Amino acid sequence: MSAQLGITTEGLVVEAAGADFTMKPIELVDMNDDEVLVEMKYSGICHTDILLQHGLLPPVDFPAIFGHEGAGTVLKVGAAAAKHDPALRPGASVLLSFNTCGRCCECVANRPSFCHVHVQANAGCVRLRDGSTPARLAEASATPVLSQCFGQSSFLRTSVVAMRSVVVVPDALLADCTLDSGESILAAYAPLGCGFQTGAGTVLNVLRPTPADSVVIFGMGSVGLAALMAAANTGVRQLIAVDIVADKLLLARDFGATHMVNSRDVADVPAEVRRISDGGVTYAIDCTGIIPIIESLFACLAPGGTAASVGVPPPGKKVQIDALSFLMENKRFIGVIEGCSVPQTFIPQLIKLHRDGRFPVDKLIKVYSVRDFKLALADLRSGKVVKPVIKWD
Numbered sequence: 001m002s003a004q005l006g007i008t009t010e011g012l013v014v015e016a017a018g019a020d021f022t023m024k025p026i027e028l029v030d031m032n033d034d035e036v037l038v039e040m041k042y043s044g045i046c047h048t049d050i051l052l053q054h055g056l057l058p059p060v061d062f063p064a065i066f067g068h069e070g071a072g073t074v075l076k077v078g079a080a081a082a083k084h085d086p087a088l089r090p091g092a093s094v095l096l097s098f099n100t101c102g103r104c105c106e107c108v109a110n111r112p113s114f115c116h117v118h119v120q121a122n123a124g125c126v127r128l129r130d131g132s133t134p135a136r137l138a139e140a141s142a143t144p145v146l147s148q149c150f151g152q153s154s155f156l157r158t159s160v161v162a163m164r165s166v167v168v169v170p171d172a173l174l175a176d177c178t179l180d181s182g183e184s185i186l187a188a189y190a191p192l193g194c195g196f197q198t199g200a201g202t203v204l205n206v207l208r209p210t211p212a213d214s215v216v217i218f219g220m221g222s223v224g225l226a227a228l229m230a231a232a233n234t235g236v237r238q239l240i241a242v243d244i245v246a247d248k249l250l251l252a253r254d255f256g257a258t259h260m261v262n263s264r265d266v267a268d269v270p271a272e273v274r275r276i277s278d279g280g281v282t283y284a285i286d287c288t289g290i291i292p293i294i295e296s297l298f299a300c301l302a303p304g305g306t307a308a309s310v311g312v313p314p315p316g317k318k319v320q321i322d323a324l325s326f327l328m329e330n331k332r333f334i335g336v337i338e339g340c341s342v343p344q345t346f347i348p349q350l351i352k353l354h355r356d357g358r359f360p361v362d363k364l365i366k367v368y369s370v371r372d373f374k375l376a377l378a379d380l381r382s383g384k385v386v387k388p389v390i391k392w393d
């Protein structure tokens, strides 16, 4: 069942592949009973938004509104959504995460990151059920604009969100906690829905290292640093950070890296990792999505080691593996999407870790007014900021 909405709001529209993000008035025409109307407070910007902007994650189409790390307040709850999660009530604080179909065998078994239609449910940017979208360009004869990116399109001030993308944050987890800048703690929690949970979940949900293990992480962006913070919590013997930016390696040291390798200065990074780890690491994680770096993971591993591909590579690319050494050394290569998380349980766990001082993600963010979106995007691209978060002020 759907209800008419008739709400006017505004969002950062991308008109065509490669076009800029431009703020435009938007009409929200309808809302289904398995959806939730959310007023955005903060939205994280993720590298995947840039891939989507350039049409590099099929099946995305245009015009579209992206954004898939939202934090906000519930305005309205559809009847099926209220049944799905009784904590979903108007006024509730929510974080937004990835979307799933809720019907395939993996969704039914509560393994949402394995959803059989993951790509369509998130990069499709339309409703899974019928391919529709609730948003219209207010100034262009009501042209439909895709607004279901990851079921949410958090670059929209008020958005119709798929109920499976929503994570309710209990008030008790938000009490007495503001950032030094005076911003709500929701600013630091908005990226939990994608970047932070992807890094932390890879370590805590999938690899699960022990103190006997060693880990190398390539790429000290928000995903890599979240993975590093999570790994530091497991007490691993060695935690090696690799990046090309010296400042990011210093950050990594602050968050528990035992060794830092600047791949600009070191000719053979895998050899250096093997030297540090006395023959290779147990786990090698790529958070860059760069193919030669993914291929370099295998040479970093000790026999029996696992390489994890976490950063999003460009579409259609192949990774080469030396099949014989892979077999002889019992190596494994896995892909991990969204940290294999069940967001509704994993994100509250990460918030508790943050509140215990063991997952200091607030140190990774910088808040920008939504009017400074272009600056925030430029600072992300240049590496000046680890995780820009826009504020819907």
Ligand SMILES: [Zn+2]
Pocket: 100, 101, 102, 103, 104, 105, 106, 107, 114, 115, 116, 117
């Ligand atoms: Zn599914």
Ligand SMILES: [Zn+2]
Pocket: 046, 047, 048, 049, 068, 194, 195
């Ligand atoms: Zn993302």
